[in-house]
Amino acid sequence: MDRWLINGVASDSLPVADRGLSYGDGLFETIAVRAGQCRFLAAHFDRLAEGCDRLGIPAPDRQQITDELDQLVAGTEHASAKIIITRGTGPRGYQPPKLCQPTRILGLQTTSPVPDATCGVRVRYCETSISRNPALAGIKTLNRLEQVLARAEWDDAGIAEGLMLNDRREVVCGTMSNLFFTHAGILFTPDLSESGVSGIMRKMTLQVAQSHGVEVRELTVSKADLETADDIFLSNALIGVWPVIELHGQKYQRSDVTKQIMQGLFDMGVIECGI
DSSP, X not given: OOXXXXXXXXXXXXXXXXXXXXXXXXXXXXXXXXTTEETTHHHHHHHHHHHHXXXXXXXXXXXXXXXXXXXXXXXXXXXXEEEEEEOOBOOSSSSOOSSOOOEEEEEEEEOOOOOOOTTXXXXXXXXXXXXXXXXXXXXXXXXXXXXXXXXXXXXXXXXXXXXXEOTTOOEEEESSSEEEEEETTEEEEEOOSSSXXXXXXXXXXXXXXXXXXXXXXXXXXOHHHHHTOSEEEEEETTTEEEEEXXXXXXXXXXXXXXXXXHHHHHHTTSSXXXX
């Protein structure tokens, strides 16, 4: 990151007793910054507040975070901002302190626009599985070791993303993205009640699909479902939407449903390129 604020002070150092370091006891949000503005900030705040509530961490003040982000992103055209909330420092042991003072960490890294990937990306399956845990499903905790191990499985610049399966061999998500596929005019996406992150772009994609009269189904997904899909695409708040042109050697062509959704997202200013 180019710049950090820790509890409102410019710094890049944390106390070694911070539970975010010791136990991954906290949450984070990664936010796209475009033309000096944090995109979809309200949606990020909503997910962060839900995560804090489920972990029993006092949620940060939204206006305070907004003011500090404004300070960080001022004059920045293209960047990635990060909000990290930990439970703060505490005594040794897993038991969380009854009274905690959360640590508030904000970071900003300038980035360059990535090449347009709306023409399609190649994707693989990962051997590393993603755990099932309803208590943590949907929220974005600091525990990302499964994704780290999964992403370490390939070093091929031609592969943009890897899909992760759970112990039942159900396809859940990408290492950094949510998964969608279409079949017979219906939009499908994995159910995230047991694992995965409920992405900001996923939520917007579902809203656009429903507003355009596209039937949406959230369900458990198998490899066989993807083999018979009309097409596949991935999403997150930074990349927008990536149509998949190849998965595990199988080729895909973009469906009319995906074109309709991408155009709808583009018309709303949610993604930077349409069909």
